[in-house]
Amino acid sequence: MRHRLLFTAKKLLRMGLLLLGVSIVTFLLMSASPLDPLQTNVGQAALGTMSQEQVERLEAYWGMDTPPLERYAGWLTDLLCGDMGTSLLYRQPVTSVIWQRLSSSLLLLLSAWVISGVLGLLLGVAAGVWRGRWPDKLIRGWCLLLSSSPAFWLAILLLLVFSVWLGWLPAGLSVPIGMESSLVTAGDRLRHAILPAVTLSITGVSNIALHTREKMVDVLESDYILFARARGESMGSIVWRHGLRGISLPAITLQFGSVSEIIGGSVLVEQVFSYPGLGQAAVTAGLGSDLPLLMGITLITSAIVFGGNLAADLLYGAVDPKIRRRAAK
Amino acid sequence: MTERHWNRRAGTLLFLVLAILVLAGITAAGIFLEEEAAVTDFSRTNLAPGAEFWFGTDWMGRDMFARTIAGLSLSIRIGLLTAAVSAAAALVLGTMAATLGRRADSAISWCIDLVMGIPHILLVMLISIACGRGFAGVVAGVSLSHWPSLARVIRGEVLQLKNAPYILVEEKLGVSKLQVACRHMLPHLFPQFLTGLILLFPHAILHEASVTFLGFGLSSEQPAIGVILSESMQYLTTGRWWLALFPGLSLVLVVVLFALLGERARYLLDPASAHE
Numbered sequence: 001m002r003h004r005l006l007f008t009a010k011k012l013l014r015m016g017l018l019l020l021g022v023s024i025v026t027f028l029l030m031s032a033s034p035l036d037p038l039q040t041n042v043g044q045a046a047l048g049t050m051s052q053e054q055v056e057r058l059e060a061y062w063g064m065d066t067p068p069l070e071r072y073a074g075w076l077t078d079l080l081c082g083d084m085g086t087s088l089l090y091r092q093p094v095t096s097v098i099w100q101r102l103s104s105s106l107l108l109l110l111s112a113w114v115i116s117g118v119l120g121l122l123l124g125v126a127a128g129v130w131r132g133r134w135p136d137k138l139i140r141g142w143c144l145l146l147s148s149s150p151a152f153w154l155a156i157l158l159l160l161v162f163s164v165w166l167g168w169l170p171a172g173l174s175v176p177i178g179m180e181s182s183l184v185t186a187g188d189r190l191r192h193a194i195l196p197a198v199t200l201s202i203t204g205v206s207n208i209a210l211h212t213r214e215k216m217v218d219v220l221e222s223d224y225i226l227f228a229r230a231r232g233e234s235m236g237s238i239v240w241r242h243g244l245r246g247i248s249l250p251a252i253t254l255q256f257g258s259v260s261e262i263i264g265g266s267v268l269v270e271q272v273f274s275y276p277g278l279g280q281a282a283v284t285a286g287l288g289s290d291l292p293l294l295m296g297i298t299l300i301t302s303a304i305v306f307g308g309n310l311a312a313d314l315l316y317g318a319v320d321p322k323i324r325r326r327a328a329k
Numbered sequence: 330m331t332e333r334h335w336n337r338r339a340g341t342l343l344f345l346v347l348a349i350l351v352l353a354g355i356t357a358a359g360i361f362l363e364e365e366a367a368v369t370d371f372s373r374t375n376l377a378p379g380a381e382f383w384f385g386t387d388w389m390g391r392d393m394f395a396r397t398i399a400g401l402s403l404s405i406r407i408g409l410l411t412a413a414v415s416a417a418a419a420l421v422l423g424t425m426a427a428t429l430g431r432r433a434d435s436a437i438s439w440c441i442d443l444v445m446g447i448p449h450i451l452l453v454m455l456i457s458i459a460c461g462r463g464f465a466g467v468v469a470g471v472s473l474s475h476w477p478s479l480a481r482v483i484r485g486e487v488l489q490l491k492n493a494p495y496i497l498v499e500e501k502l503g504v505s506k507l508q509v510a511c512r513h514m515l516p517h518l519f520p521q522f523l524t525g526l527i528l529l530f531p532h533a534i535l536h537e538a539s540v541t542f543l544g545f546g547l548s549s550e551q552p553a554i555g556v557i558l559s560e561s562m563q564y565l566t567t568g569r570w571w572l573a574l575f576p577g578l579s580l581v582l583v584v585v586l587f588a589l590l591g592e593r594a595r596y597l598l599d600p601a602s603a604h605e
Contacts, residue, residue, distance in 0.1 A: 029459035148584035153577035264448040302446045
């Protein structure tokens with residue numbers, strides 16, 4: 001048990017350092033930007049009519065009069081006390097904006113993560129088992145097509161078919177327009193989340209399916225599978241008892257590695273469906289140079305990605321006795 | 330050519346040549362069509378696809394076919410540039426990590442983890458903002474965010490090669506490091522590097538389109554696919570499906586062509602999979 005705690009502690013320390021790196025990189029990139037937040041948010045015309053004092057007050061609000069190093073140090077000390085600052089565009093604490101947005105994105109992200117993982121695994125196993133035959137060719141072609149399509153274009157196509165032509169599903173947002181928030185039912189929210197969630201799920205499938213197929217082919221060519229077949233085991237039992245165990249480690253890697261891709265996809269998909277989630281907030285913050293919010297979002301999403309990697313590292317030991325024993329030595 | 334000579338190698342070569350010709354053709358055609366793509370004519374607005382305008386026209390009467398081809402050409406050119414830059418970065422950093430000792434290795438591996446930890450789209454967005462958006466922003470963003478996976482592959486390869494028996498023997502025989510690198514390392518790495526480079530194109534092109542679509546990339550005057558698709562969003566509910574369908578579909582076809590190109594190139598270059 002002790003070595004596992006030590007292993008986890010080491011990984012957590014590394015994760016903390018990486019997150020610090022992420023915040024520094026984000027801050028440097030944002031402060032290197034030649035874009036003037038006053039020009040983008042207030043506009044040249046409005047700035048021209050303002051008095052010098054007003055402009056100075058605005059500059060102070062956007063933090064343009066403080067040197068970058070001081071700003072970063074201030075941000076970091078506040079962060080260690082659990083305060084991520086105040087969003088300049090939403091005029092709310094960053095933590096509450098992120099919390100609100102993340103809770104509506106979470107439904108999309110989780111369902112897409114689970115569906116794409118399960119579907120990708122099934123398709124990959126099927127393609128591996130029937131390699132070279134028509135199911136394999138079909139699945140590979142389908143995956144090639146999917147991985148070559150931009151997520152936002154798929155979103156536009158689904159929007160066009162299911163909400164504009166067929167009219168089955170709403171075209172955007174997470175709740176019906178003009179309805180009081182107390183009247184919105186869980187069913188309404190679900191109906192609005194279907195299209196974005198489906199788009200995200202199908203974009204994540206191809207990567208997982210193609211890699212699972214590769215591993216499955218490797219496993220099925222091994223000697224112990226040959227021996228199992230010589231013993232007269234049926235294909236179903238071989239896949240169930242040997243194949244799935246053989247691909248479980250790469251499957252874990254793929255499943256937890258897809259977190260970053262799904263979050264990235266959600267930025268695009270939420271933009272198309274005007275879904276008020278974290279991804280959309282990131283785009284708004286980026287376009288409006290809202291530094292505190294963008295830093296908060298980058299930090300949170302990177303923490304989720306690193307958390308996924310950590311979970312995969314810990315699961316390896318739980319799944320594979322070889323790794324467990326080697327660690328115990 | 331007789332039946333006997335028509336093996337898979339010849340077929341693959343033919344495919345490679347054809348694919349490269351098609352892509353080069355689109356790139357060249359796009360450069361010539363760039364002016365036509367910007368021509369507005371309010372006597373022919375919002376036409377559905379037909380014999381005269383294959384992809385229809387938009388609300389300013391611009392020919393969508395010309396715009397699409399010009400956009401694809403722009404995408405391919407940006408893809409070539411960014412893929413080349415990030416592949417070069419991957420080669421340099423991967424080799425450095427493998428040869429310059431443990432300190433350098435852990436520093437570069439840390440950087441790889443860092444870049445891979447930020448979701449791709451967010452990172453491209455951030456770099457693009459740092460460069461003031463526009464063409465420079467997209468190119469910097471896409472090229473600076475795509476090197477880690479290839480760098481990891483190259484690092485692994487070089488580490489393995491360094492300890493390969495024939496390399497160790499050469500060193501014991503007193504052959505200079507430079508000669509070992511040129512005679513043994515490069516020929517081994519080159520196929521891996523080339524397929525890695527070609528397989529970077531699809532990612533680069535898709536990310537360029539995505540970031541432009543979000544508004545962090547090319548400006549709206551340029552006929553980029555991302556711009557076309559983001560403009561089409563306003564006209565979807567009024568039934569002008571052709572504004573989104575054809576430009577997106579052509580982008581998918583170009584990306585598929587690149588992906589197949591990379592896959593086939595690997596068959597040819599990698600001796601292990603040549604006889605599968």
